[in-house]
Amino acid sequence: MTVEPTPASPVWERILASLDPGSSLLVVIAPRGSGRLRLARSWVGTEGRVVDYSGMPTGTTPARAVAEVLAEHQKHPDIRVAAVLPPSPEAYGLAQRPDAQMVGASDLFLTVSEVELVSAQFRCRPTAATVPYEAGTVPERSPEQLWRLTGGWLYGVETLLSNPAAETQVASSLGRAIAPWVSRLDPTGFLSEAAFLPFFTDSMLQAFYAHRADRVPGTAQLAEACLIVPAANGEWIMPDLARRELRASLQRRSPERAEQLDELAVAALARVSEPGAAVMAAIERRSWRGLWAVLSEHWVDLFMTNPRMLRYAAQKMPARIARGELFTATLKILASVDEDRMNLPLPTIEPNYADDRTAQNLRKLTQQYSRRPSSFAVTAGLVELSFLRLQGHYEESGRCGARLRRVVSQAAAANRVRPVLAGMAELHSGLSLHVADRLIEAANAYESAMLWAASVDNAFIQANAAANLALVHAQSGNTQLARNWADRADSFLARTAWGTKMVARGAHLARVYIAWHELDRQKMDAGLALLPPEPDNDEFWPLHAELLTMRERFFGSADAGMHRINNLRSTRTYAAHSPMAVRALQHSEVVARVALDALDVPRKPAAGSLELRNVQAYLSLQSGNVDAALVILHRTLSSSDGGWRTRSLARNLQLLASAFPGPLGSDALETVRENYSAGGELIDLLWLWQDPQNQDGLSAVLGLTDEEIGRLASFEAPRRGRAEGRVTLTEREIQVLAGLRLGRTRADMARERHVSVNTVKAQTSSLYRKLGATTRNEALRKAKHWGY
Template identity: 25%
Template sequence: MKQPGPARSSSGQDSGAPLVAVRRIDRAPRLPPVLADRPRLLALLDQAAPLTLLRAPAGFGKTTLVAQWAARQDPESLTVAWFRLRRGARDASSFWAGLLEVLADSGVPVPPRESWPLEVYPLTGLVERALLEAPTPVALVVDGFDRASDPEADVMLADIARHVPALRVIATLRSHRWFGAPRHLGIDLTVVGACDLRLTTDETADLMAAAGLTTSASLAPALREEAGGWPEPTRAVVLRLRDEPIDGAAAVAAVVGRVAADYLRDRLLAENCDGKRMRVALLTSLPDHFTVATAELLTDEQELKPRIDELVSDGLLVAERHGDNWVYRWPAAARRALMAELERSLPEQLAELHTRLAHWYLAADEPARALRHAVHSQDWSLIVHVIDSAWMLLGTEHPDELYEAFRATPLEAVATSSRALALRDIQLRVPDTYLRRIMVELPESSTELTALGSRPDGAEVIDRGLPVLVALRLRGAFQAAQTYGERLRQVTEAARAAHPGAVVPLYPSVQLEVGLAHLFAGDLSPAQRSMRLAHVHSGDDAVGYVEPVAAAHLALTYAVAGDLPLTRKWLARYDAAPQAPRPMLPRVGIIAGTAVLLEALDRLDVDRARAVEQAVESWQTDAQELWPFLVGTQGLLAVHLGTSADVLDRLEQWRQGAPSLDHRRSTAGAYLAAVEASLLLSLGRGNLARSVLEGPYREHPALRPGRARLALLSGDDEAALRLTADVGWAAAGSPRHRLEMLVVRAVAADRLGDRRIALDALGRAVSIARATGAVRPFTTVPRAELGALAASCPAAADFLARDPLASAPDLFPAAVTLIDVTEREQDVLNGLAEGLTTQQLADRAVVSYNTVRTQQRSLYKKLGTSDRAEAISRARAWGLLPLRREPLSDLPSGPSRSNRET
């Protein structure tokens, strides 16, 4: 070891006292038993900068982190001298004298204590000399530097570090008084601030695991969010959770509220906030985040930025840069504590403060925040004013805020505005008469509609009428929505020509909603026309939702029609469009996903269809007008998978909670009826399939292919051929339905001996399928008969022999039995299924015993049996009686709904 030489003062004069070594004393604090592994911060301390500052308020784990780092060091290669400062030092020299004591206790040779001078500068010279003569490099930890008695201790210590190459200084401190301008110290340094010291989610999980909590992975994100990542309060909560286990992340907030909020309010804020800073802290806790301008609005004070910057520097506030502005927020636990204190100390000012914030946020184009504060102020007219001013943005991007506002606001106040009332109708789905009474009345004649749009207030008429149109559609009043929408469209066209500047932002939304009204009313052609116009003009959309929504719905309309090229075109445009607002994503995702699923089924790509179905089912939405398309498409997939019976059960349960679809031209209702008939037909239940096909939607073009197919499979080839020969229907039918009819026509004509018609129909079907990629219709008729017919048509034979068609099974039985029973025979059959005797049947029908016996014999003959049990079994199999099925307990009782609607 190098022999100690004479000590010198800072002036270079010999002190005359030899350096001596004393016994080593470890002054580092004891580590707490529960610790998080923090490799990212330990790596910062490992960087060996001459000066390292850990600057943060109490409770941020500064001392603990340095102690963790010190415990990892090899004492043979690095001496860690721990200097913990205490309150009460009387003079500047006591800091340096205490430092010399720590160095001596750490094994660094220092002069004997009786030789130490009383003045500061000779003492600093002794410290520097001792460090220069240290046998190993020294890491000097000054814990609690804020308590240093020498006002120049930071400058002097940095100067020593600069001149002693083997020295590292690590200082923990809370304020910015010390090392205030480190860039002027002329030394490399590492700064670890409050933001660095906050626990990450992974570190929070490590801390919980160290405490033996098996729920660390699931609860850590919630704990990190609630406690703001502040180490000491988080550790306190973790220890409480160890002693008092909780169920689920939702309960974390309550624990943090009991443990951490008191800590933050009583210790952290009390130590770091004087009266003025505390007032700023209390008032700025009211908004979820704020700017300097917002703080000045709330406090009626100016030039608050320095005070806010101090709170950020102290680690109490979180600062985030949003564009050119700084935005500040309190961690969740701190904010709750501050708000509780604000409500306790200034209850009479809260309403006025919320009103200020509401006006402020509305002027700043943040209507959702404005609405929240307006609700807290309980100013009903202000709530309606906010909704009136930004109803479209609130409806598309902030429906939850709207929902809460409508729950809080009296209906009489809402009813003063047609916009607000329509939005309430959309959000709450509670039928009442208010909407009809206040909805914008639109005249019937085109002349009057044009005149209305040309008026100076034409844009105002449109803006008030648009939410009414949406409300009518969502109520299921499709015909009323269609009529109202067409009138509103004419007003919009006239207003756009008269004063485009005011109307252009509304134009895409009007066209989209008119298109949706037509779609759900059953008029696909005008629906597609309006939605294409909406998409073309989506660049003018004021809110930014029209482009993806229009593209998704257009893809669905073409997929339902079986026009695969246009389906792919609009799906590509949907993929290229900006993402829809988050609250609308479930609805738009279901629409686009259903279109993809239908296209995959038309191509017989069943594996892809199953994958898409799983993705679609992951979306949750309360948009009830979508459920027929979703369930119907799942039904088509079930026919391929052999799970038709399960989907029929689901269909019945979903119907119980769905809006009525009895409008005869309803696209959704007809689509669902056609799918239901296919499900029944795939199970061989021809009679039930026939009852659906002959039901309310009998004349809808979507059901014609099912009727023709049922006629073919039940052996009525003439009826099948007659149905496929209807030229008027073909003009109204969709591409998929026309293709389905062509293959039915081919088989029916071939059975009837007309090879010319049969080959012509088959050839046309193959040409269409090759051009579009739609091959599923060929699986809806007996393939063996198509193959025999194709022997005379090489192109058709080659097409049928290629995959995926060649390996796909037929979707329906080759033959289906239809039983025609009279009304009386059906009554007898129902009674037999109930277990009634023949006499009981006669008594119930008020007829003779022999009359019932006659009807029973006739029924048995039609069913091909003379046994009661077998008759009932066959009746169930053929659809004359419902199947006995246990309810599927794991299925929902209705369409997916949000919790708030439930």
């Protein structure tokens, strides 16, 4: 049972303040359910007349209705007349008369405070009673909630106060009340499609309508059509019940059109708001095509701001839309998203690219898409190279990175890729090339990522690319460039939101490398303190392990460094096979092993390991084998590989070899000075400084400070005894050594020499003791070093 309407309009006091009390004609143009008649009665009082043509009786035209209102007004000039009319040019023309004033629809909609007043009056009335409904099915609504449901339509507010379960009835009534107002402004029903939008601004309407309408409606036009009302904060809202009815009506008439409008609304939201809001709107509406469109266009924006939202959206996608190897690989990659980084799991099964079905299918897909380079082709390439790294196919990922860079270039030439996506593709291509130890190509990719990101001022990509550029140059020994890029990375990191720890890792590692080149222990320790105590799953973990081992070699325990390397190789069996890991761990191992035993260095380091060749050359010099040292150094300086620092060390070692065993001459010292002034670091002097006879000359010609001399003195380079310290073996021990070389057993050697086995055993023990060996192979290797 509906309550009796209150005598006066709830908005009367507010409207009265804006009306001219001397006027005798009031024109009310408002939809039904808005309290238009109640307002008219409040205006005329007990003596005036209300002329109601709002329903437009059959055969009555707007012009005739206006004529009859004027006749009534002229017939009773001394009393107030209120005319309630439907929207028409004639009605608005009547309201423009000098003796008339108008109340429109927007004037009659209740504010939140007026809804609260109506609610209080309703509860206080003794006759108030609600239609029975199941208890608990409809929660008690606040005035704010009632206002948002109804938009302040008086009929809706009073009906829901009387019967809280009457939402369907109210929604239907509001839909019918709005229809004439919409059709007057837009007979095709174009305006009603706005019911699919989540909020209303002129920019949102532009994004929603612009590509399919010559004249885009604005918020003023929607308000005039009674579709939206203003909130107290200035925002426009569409009453929830009206929205529900309009959407349901279109859904009944054309389900396909309704689905398309949901997709268009999501796309518009993505253009004017942040993509996460569009994703949530698409999921809430179950607009899967809209969600797919948003993810296809804006996944890179989500990845840089809220990758967990990206993972959530991907997981929500129905299988009928998200199927195939590409989406499966994407989900596997996104599964590694953590609170502030990508926590990529290390491969746990032996990588076999030829037998990896997903990897092979991804390759076929990217080949197919790359025939017409576009944003989708770039995205597919990004998924492929990331999946390859995840699976441990590191070298293939590097090759994929090189291919993706070509696709980006072709797509950009055809204007088919957004700059932010191109920048992200170049960044991850660089990362794949970096892990594949293709440093020059990695640096080129990172620089290209910087240029793309700078064109749209994207701080995330610029920070990541700059940090990784700092690391590439630090690894190569280009310390000045590394410093510059690390500083630039800091400026961009201040503007990144998600993933700052992950993005900053390259810059942190670069600064530790720089400190190592500077022989600055304090800076090394400060830089390492910013990193985890031990290598985590970050893709630069091998470089972290290398720096930790270098630090322990000189300031800690070389045994601890060896233990770490062995542990990493055993626990990260497949990850340790990446080209970056092979190179970094081998260098770390040699540094640690030489610290424990100066003879314990591989004779044939891994191809391209110029750092280890320099170690070999230095140790050869220490043992007096100048020719061997010069041969190694010639190979190093003739190679096209190696960075500035590696080649600088090799040049200085050449000078040391040329002067051996004496001190560096004046010409050699001048060459050292020229090299050092061209961007040298203290580490270039370390091996020269180890010989006391060079220290005065180096200090004088380079103008070293006491602090720099102290740093040089605190580091001890690997040392091997000089030739004059050669181990002396007896004739019998040399005979045992010859037997060991030929693979003879102690019994064999005893028979050949006609001595007892115990005698051979004693001579073997003596030989091992002098050589400092514990096994046959070790004894043979060390004896060979001493020329036996």
